[in-house]
Amino acid sequence: MVWLVVGVLGIAALLVLRFAVEPAALPNRLQDLLTLSISVIVESLPFVILGILLSIVVQVWLPEGLLMRYLPRNPVARRFCISLFGIALPVCECGNVPLARGLIVGGFTVPESMTFLLAAPIINPITIITTHQAFGFDDGILVARIIGGLAIANIIGWLYSRHARPYELLTPKFAAECARAEGDDHHHSRWGKSLDIFVRESSAIMPALFIGALAAGAIQVLVPREVLVSLGSNPLWSVLAMMVLAFVIAVCSNVDAFFILPFASTFLPGSIVTFLVFGPIIDIKMLAMLRTTFTTRVLIQLTVMVGLLSALLGLVVNVVA
Amino acid sequence: MTRTSTDQFRRSFAWLVAVLLVLCAVFVALGYLQGPRLTDAQVDTQAVTSRSGQQLRLFANQPVAAVAADQITVTPDARVSVTTDGDVIAVQFDQPLHYATDYVVRVEGVHSISLPQTSTLEYRFTTSAPELFWLHRAQGADDQIVRTGLTGSDTTVVFASERIVEFAVVGRAIAVITVDGDDRTALQLVSLTDGAVETVPLPGPGTLSDLGASSAAFVLGVVFTPDGAQDEVLGGRQLLTLDLSAGRTFVPVEGLDGAPVAVADWRFVPGGTLLVAQSSEQTMLIADAAAPGIPTPLGKFAELVGFSSDGRTMVVRDVLGPISVNLQDAAQARIEPSPVQGVTPFVGQVVPLSDGGLVEKAAVPGAAGAFTVALVVDDGSAGRVLYTTPDGKGSIETFSLSPNEQFVIAEVVPDNESTVSDGYPQKPRSTSIRTVIIDLASGEIVKTLEGFEAQFAG
Structure with missing residues (x-):
């Protein structure tokens, strides 16, 4: 609860600072920092709240085991079906974090939840529509994004399914919450549980969003964009530059296609695909939010694996597209 | 475990x-x-045959280094210039391309801005076939505006009326001046899409003539002679423009004094909305139909002859003969026709070509020492006879060029001795008038039409 108040107060303070203080009174870089940070927060906040609400629906309001009942028993097919959940959920990556946490609490395994978490922001309908509006079917960018996102999510889901103790992948605090939820089912009314989950998830997610947005804004202010753009036509450096850009910019997957569209004439198409696949899964804001759920070791592994898979996807597109 | x-x-x-x-x-x-690859290309296969400066845009899969014109080969040959911007190579055709022709554009030695590996980008496209419209004045039946292609014999009547004076293709419509039983003219717009006919209200009682259409905009020009203005200069002939995209309001072209100008003749400059009008004092005035205002004078000449297809050169005439006027800098040069079979011809109508040559209607030495009227292609050093009427019995009335200069469109009367006028109050023509479409390069007659006013569209 304390963190929720801190998060809300932090956002409010940023907004007050941005709009109440005379812009000219602030140094340019600080103005840029505030604008960029607030834009990330404003862009993400509705989806975070929507994600928490969907998480509550999954944990509290859906009949127990409903989702499980219709999923295949074969683990690979099951994870593939879970990776398609995002098609019905117009929520970007920020909103999927609480929802993925809800899935774990609701009985999904950690790899299954992870598969959903990685695929959903890429194959959600708004992301697909905006990517199509931005690129159409040019250079196979849209197709590569969808197929690549699903492939990466399922490969990583498969990888972590080989882990013997998946609960060790979670932070001790979240693991404890999961354990508590298992034994605490009948102590509250549904509304009470919903409120409890909302407060708990908000407390966990909001500060992470707040800190992640500030970090994304700070890095954008400090790292000249020209440095990244100058690398655009090199097969390798363009891909790496786009991964760095995606990590730094931390733009929401629902609108990232429009953000990157102006770069399409100077960067290779594969590097654009890398940006569109890597960014929704791994960026500075997402790492801050994922840290509420997964251990640092897992986040490093995830970053390496998603980075390699995204880079490979981009390099392949560069050669064949 | x-x-x-x-x-x-x-x-x-x-x-x-x-x-x-x-x-x-x-x-x-x-x-x-790997060098750069072609991912997409855009070209307007219709516009590329009707206007110079049209582009083929080649999209590479990565930003490429600047491409020079000598890296580009076009088959069949065509002059091009090129610009490069990021991943786009824009190949600009300096002249309109031929109709219904397969083109291959190859760009060799293309490399990215960061790597030396080169590749060749190649794109093939086929230009569109044109539509031909002409006026067929039937004897004892309605007159017809007919559409056909350059090849084949299929024809479609797009408009028929009791008496059609003239018409002009404007966008996907045709504007037609008709005459009723009382010799009153009317302006009608015929949609080429659905055949709908609209009669355009005139600015007052009067007569329409000298209809023209911009080749680049939905704009018409027409001379309107108000009733009862016989005592005014040139009978009160006003040049009016009509922007069909903006409504149905006629706008008079102004003279140097800001008042509507009385015109002896006028034409649209090909490729835009500029027009040249000859005032009653024989001053050539250039005005923009899209931006009415005080026109610019180009000098006094006896006759407005025509324009090059690219709209850069105007041909006028004074008492000594034809003169070309560069419309960019108003520079004038007297046209000296090259000899045909060693004899300098007498030239009438002259149309300049964009490569510097001329097409002339000229009197050239005939078989028995007599002179015959012929169409002549003048390359600047010698004239080549392109067309004469069969047995030299007929006459060449007038001629024009297709927008891409691939064909000459000549109105001919096959036999002067048997010709009979159709007796129309405006633009009377011989009942036996024909239009022949002649390939400028080979002299081959590719089509003959029973009528006149043939116009290329598309």
Whole structure:
């Protein structure tokens, strides 16, 4: 609860600072920092709240085991079906974090939840529509994004399914919450549980969003964009530059296609695909939010694996597209 | 068991990382060995045959280094210039291309801005076939505006009326001046899409003549002679423009004094909305139908002859003969026709070509020492007879060029002795008038039409 108040107060303070203080009174870089940070927060906040609400629906309001009942028993097919959940959920990556946490609490395994978490922001309908509006079917960018996102999510889901103790992948605090939820089912009314989950998830997610947005804004202010753009036509450096850009910019997957569209004439198409696949899964804001759920070791592994898979996807597109 | 399983995850992770690193290395190497590739191309296959300066835009899969014109080959040959911007190579055709022709554009030695590997980009396209419209004045039946293609014999009547004076193709419509039983003229718009006919209200009682249409905008020009203005200069002939995209309001072209100008003749400059009008004092005035205002004078000349297809050169005439006027800088040069079979011809109508040559209607030496009227292609050093009427019995009334200068459109009367006028109050023509479409390069007659006012569209 304390963190929720801190998060809300932090956002409010940023907004007050941005709009109440005379812009000219602030140094340019600080103005840029505030604008960029607030834009990330404003862009993400509705989806975070929507994600928490969907998480509550999954944990509290859906009949127990409903989702499980219709999923295949074969683990690979099951994870593939879970990776398609995002098609019905117009929520970007920020909103999927609480929802993925809800899935774990609701009985999904950690790899299954992870598969959903990685695929959903890429194959959600708004992301697909905006990517199509931005690129159409040019250079196979849209197709590569969808197929690549699903492939990466399922490969990583498969990888972590080989882990013997998946609960060790979670932070001790979240693991404890999961354990508590298992034994605490009948102590509250549904509304009470919903409120409890909302407060708990908000407390966990909001500060992470707040800190992640500030970090994304700070890095954008400090790292000249020209440095990244100058690398655009090199097969390798363009891909790496786009991964760095995606990590730094931390733009929401629902609108990232429009953000990157102006770069399409100077960067290779594969590097654009890398940006569109890597960014929704791994960026500075997402790492801050994922840290509420997964251990640092897992986040490093995830970053390496998603980075390699995204880079490979981009390099392949560069050669064949 | 647990340790074994955890090791299994670590091994899987390590193997996966190793495999991905190898695959990445392979594709990085392939990327470095590969030059730019063509991912898309855009060209308007219709506009490219009717206007110069049209572009073929080649989209590479990566930003490319600047391409020079000598890296580009076009088959069949066409003059091009080129600009490069990021991943787009814009090949600009300096002249309109031929109709219904397969073109191959190759750009050699293309490389990215960061790597030296080169590649050749190649794109093939086929230009569109034109539509031909002409006026057929039937004897004892309605007159017809007919549409056909350059090849084949299929024809479609797009408009028929009791008496049609003239018409002009404007966008996907035709504007037609008709005459009723009382010799009153009317302006009608006929949609080429659905055949709908609209009568345009005139600015007052009067007569329409000298209809023209911009080739680049939905704009008409027409001379309107108000009733009862016979005592005014040139009978009160006002040049009016009508922007069909903006409504149905006629706008008079102004003279140097800001008042509507009385015109002896006028034409649209090909490729835009500029027009040249000859005032009652024989001053040539250039005005913009899209931006009415005080026109610019170009000098006094006896006759407005015509324009080059690219709209850069105007041909006028004074008492000594034809003169070309460069419309960019108003520079004038007297046209000296080259000899035909060693004899300098007497020239009438002259149309300049964009390559500097001329097409002339000229009197050239005939078989028995007599002179015959012929169409002559003048390359600047010698004239080549392109067309004469059969047996030299007929006459060439007038001629024009297709917008891409591929064809000459000549109105001919096959036999002067048997010709009979159709007796129309305006633009009377011989009842036997024909239009022949002649290939400028080969002199081959590709089509003959029973009528006149043939116009290329598309």
